[in-house]
Amino acid sequence: MSDVAIYTPDSAMGSPAKMVRGLLRDVSRSWHLAWRLAKRDISAQYRQSFLGYLWAFIMPIANTVVWIMLNRSGVVRIADTAIPYPVYVFTGTMVWQMLVEAVQSPLQQVAMSRSFLTKLNFPREALIVSGLLKQVFSLIVKFVILVPAVILLGVSPDWHLVLAPFALLVTVLAGSSVGLLISPIGMLYNDVGRVIPLLAQFFMYITPVVFAVPGSGFMAQVFRWNPATPLVLTSRAWLTGADTPAFVPFLVVATVAILLLFIGGLLYRLALPILIERLSS
Amino acid sequence: MSGEAPLIQVAGLSKKFCTDLRTSLKYGVQDLAAEMVGRERSHQLRPKEFWALNDVSFELHRGECLGLLGRNGAGKTTLLKMLNGLMKPDKGRIELRGRVGALIALGAGFNPVLTGRENIFVNAAVLGIPSSVVRQRLDEIIAFAELEDFIDMPVQNYSSGMNVRLGFSVAAVLLEPDILFLDEVLAVGDIGFAMKCLNRVREMMAHSAVIFVSHSMPMVSSFCTRALVMQRGRVMLDTEDMGLAMDLYMRDFPVEHRVTGSGGAEVLDLRLLAKGEPVAEADAVVDQGSEGAVELTVRIEQGERAMVSVFIDDIAMSQVLAVVVKDGRGEPIEFGGGTHRLHVPLGKLEMNMGSYSILVGVRSLNSQLSLCRAQGLSPFRVRSHNVTWSKIVREQVSTVLPA
Numbered sequence: 001m002s003d004v005a006i007y008t009p010d011s012a013m014g015s016p017a018k019m020v021r022g023l024l025r026d027v028s029r030s031w032h033l034a035w036r037l038a039k040r041d042i043s044a045q046y047r048q049s050f051l052g053y054l055w056a057f058i059m060p061i062a063n064t065v066v067w068i069m070l071n072r073s074g075v076v077r078i079a080d081t082a083i084p085y086p087v088y089v090f091t092g093t094m095v096w097q098m099l100v101e102a103v104q105s106p107l108q109q110v111a112m113s114r115s116f117l118t119k120l121n122f123p124r125e126a127l128i129v130s131g132l133l134k135q136v137f138s139l140i141v142k143f144v145i146l147v148p149a150v151i152l153l154g155v156s157p158d159w160h161l162v163l164a165p166f167a168l169l170v171t172v173l174a175g176s177s178v179g180l181l182i183s184p185i186g187m188l189y190n191d192v193g194r195v196i197p198l199l200a201q202f203f204m205y206i207t208p209v210v211f212a213v214p215g216s217g218f219m220a221q222v223f224r225w226n227p228a229t230p231l232v233l234t235s236r237a238w239l240t241g242a243d244t245p246a247f248v249p250f251l252v253v254a255t256v257a258i259l260l261l262f263i264g265g266l267l268y269r270l271a272l273p274i275l276i277e278r279l280s281s
Numbered sequence: 282m283s284g285e286a287p288l289i290q291v292a293g294l295s296k297k298f299c300t301d302l303r304t305s306l307k308y309g310v311q312d313l314a315a316e317m318v319g320r321e322r323s324h325q326l327r328p329k330e331f332w333a334l335n336d337v338s339f340e341l342h343r344g345e346c347l348g349l350l351g352r353n354g355a356g357k358t359t360l361l362k363m364l365n366g367l368m369k370p371d372k373g374r375i376e377l378r379g380r381v382g383a384l385i386a387l388g389a390g391f392n393p394v395l396t397g398r399e400n401i402f403v404n405a406a407v408l409g410i411p412s413s414v415v416r417q418r419l420d421e422i423i424a425f426a427e428l429e430d431f432i433d434m435p436v437q438n439y440s441s442g443m444n445v446r447l448g449f450s451v452a453a454v455l456l457e458p459d460i461l462f463l464d465e466v467l468a469v470g471d472i473g474f475a476m477k478c479l480n481r482v483r484e485m486m487a488h489s490a491v492i493f494v495s496h497s498m499p500m501v502s503s504f505c506t507r508a509l510v511m512q513r514g515r516v517m518l519d520t521e522d523m524g525l526a527m528d529l530y531m532r533d534f535p536v537e538h539r540v541t542g543s544g545g546a547e548v549l550d551l552r553l554l555a556k557g558e559p560v561a562e563a564d565a566v567v568d569q570g571s572e573g574a575v576e577l578t579v580r581i582e583q584g585e586r587a588m589v590s591v592f593i594d595d596i597a598m599s600q601v602l603a604v605v606v607k608d609g610r611g612e613p614i615e616f617g618g619g620t621h622r623l624h625v626p627l628g629k630l631e632m633n634m635g636s637y638s639i640l641v642g643v644r645s646l647n648s649q650l651s652l653c654r655a656q657g658l659s660p661f662r663v664r665s666h667n668v669t670w671s672k673i674v675r676e677q678v679s680t681v682l683p684a
Contacts, residue, residue, distance in 0.1 A: 011315070118367065
């Protein structure tokens with residue numbers, strides 16, 4: 001009988017401390033549900049697919065093949081990379097895919113649960129947490145297969161390899177924070193969901209996914225200031241044992257990502273009741 | 282139980298809705314921005330908005346069951362959603378004390394590929410119930426759903442009835458709420474299962490404050506101790522007199538007048554009598570148990586031979602009572618062409634509270650075709666202070682026999 005719920009029109013921004021406490025409480029309350037939902041989606045996906053987790057590799061492999069062919073044929077000229085080009089493209093595409101999936105995850109999670117989101121009251125943070133759990137799971141699977149693949153392609157990772165999962169995790173968190181920030185608007189207007197893949201395409205070419213960072217010029221600046229660059233570079237370096245790029249940009253991006261994730265969480269919490277009435281009325 | 286504070290307190294609750302999707306989305310963005318800067322919501326209606334809920338106030342104690350009555354769009358579901366914390370009020374305040382449970386959206390979170398057993402855990406998690414509890418009561422849930430043989434089958438192979446049975450069982454076995462919300466779902470599955478549902482819901486109701494949305498008058502009268510009649514977002518009546526509430530609710534439905542048949546006959550006039558007196562045409566009310574009769578005038582085409590029957594229809598236009606028009610010897614009266622005036626006694630009007638109307642059928646004895654079927658004539662409401670869950674209510678003097 002200790003539970004008391006009070007609903008008023010007042011904005012939760014009126015008492016930010018209370019809102020932060022509420023967020024933390026609901027996130028911790030939502031673990032069980034998040035875990036159940038993640039488990040549900042993972043087992044369902046696995047059960048209904050013949051190739052299962054191989055799908056995580058089909059796209060990067062296809063991409064790698066395309067770029068190797070483009071490179072060989074001389075259609076595009078790509079500056080020499082420190083590690084063999086196939087490894088460069090394969091790891092880059094893999095990390096990039098994780099980042100894009102992370103951006104899409106919050107919106108997807110909400111869309112999937114829309115039918116009961118508008119009817120039942122439950123800690124809605126669970127949807128986001130469950131999205132994160134699913135990505136961590138796929139991260140582990142990918143990592144387990146990536147390492148032998150990279151060695152097979154003739155690269156020998158060094159001790160940095162143990163740090164690689166951490167870089168990948170930061171990538172997932174960074175992507176999710178962006179996805180979470182845009183999710184309130186994305187729930188109202190489906191334009192947002194459509195624009196993500198488009199932007200992802202565009203961003204891929206200004207991130208060292210298939211191209212190396214240009215040595216100088218305007219594009220070099222664009223690459224340098226692109227927040228996705230340190231994520232991809234650091235992940236790749238740690239995975240393959242290549243020279244580690246400057247650590248500071250990566251640290252900055254990681255810090256900002258975690259901060260944004262928190263702000264996104266607050267925004268999401270604030271926005272959902274308003275969105276639910278627009279979605280279900 | 283006495284002296285306990287009300288479990289639900291609602292004061293001056295209002296909610297705006299928008300009639301147009303695009304405008305609604307735009308307002309959504311505006312509200313979002315306002316919410317972020319912490320500005321208070323405007324109490325004015327913006328263009329294309331209306332009050333979906335307007336100044337609703339009530340309190341509910343443990344053991345009470347409040348029925349929300351009203352036509353579609355009266356604001357019942359909106360009120361329920363706000364109570365459930367799904368939308369923010371635009372004005373007013375809600376206070377809930379205790380655990381809240383809802384028998385709404387049964388089977389939320391089910392994944393069609395997974396087995397029934399796996400989905401029980403998912404659904405329970407959505408309802409906020411830890412797996413340890415589910416594991417303890419798993420057998421009970423499966424037994425309640427009567428799905429012992431199919432529980433390890435993917436739910437996509439379930440019939441819709443089995444699906445909803447499983448969803449209901451999870452909620453019904455696991456929820457032990459202080460405050461319970463019900464939205465028209467308390468009886469699912471086939472008749473046998475539906476009865477089980479109702480019994481279970483009744484058990485849950487005994488120690489909680491319940492809010493119940495339903496269009497089924499028998500359900501409302503059997504479950505609710507109190508009713509809120511809503512019209513266009515406003516509370517028109519808050520009463521413990523269920524008869525009064527249902528009467529007001531029924532008044533909200535116009536009875537459709539419809540004539541079908543070959544046209545070989547027509548009803549020129551019909552008047553309803555109760556206790557021998559004509560009943561007022563507009564807003565007709567009849568006391569339960571009074572003697573009813575109709576006086577009617579029918580015109581039948583020349584050359585036809587026809588039979589007349591009179592029926593009483595309920596609100597759903599299904600026939601409650603049939604009166605075969607016979608003569609003193611017990612033979613059906615045969616009518617030839619021309620205009621006929623008839624007095625047809627209907628007997629005691631023992632229907633339960635609700636809205637009724639008269640149907641007159643004229644059938645040709647030559648062709649067996651319907652010449653005229655006039656529905657929705659002389660609509661009236663039956664008034665009573667007995668609230669029972671039955672179609673017919675009869676008061677009988679009974680004898681106590683020696684033991």
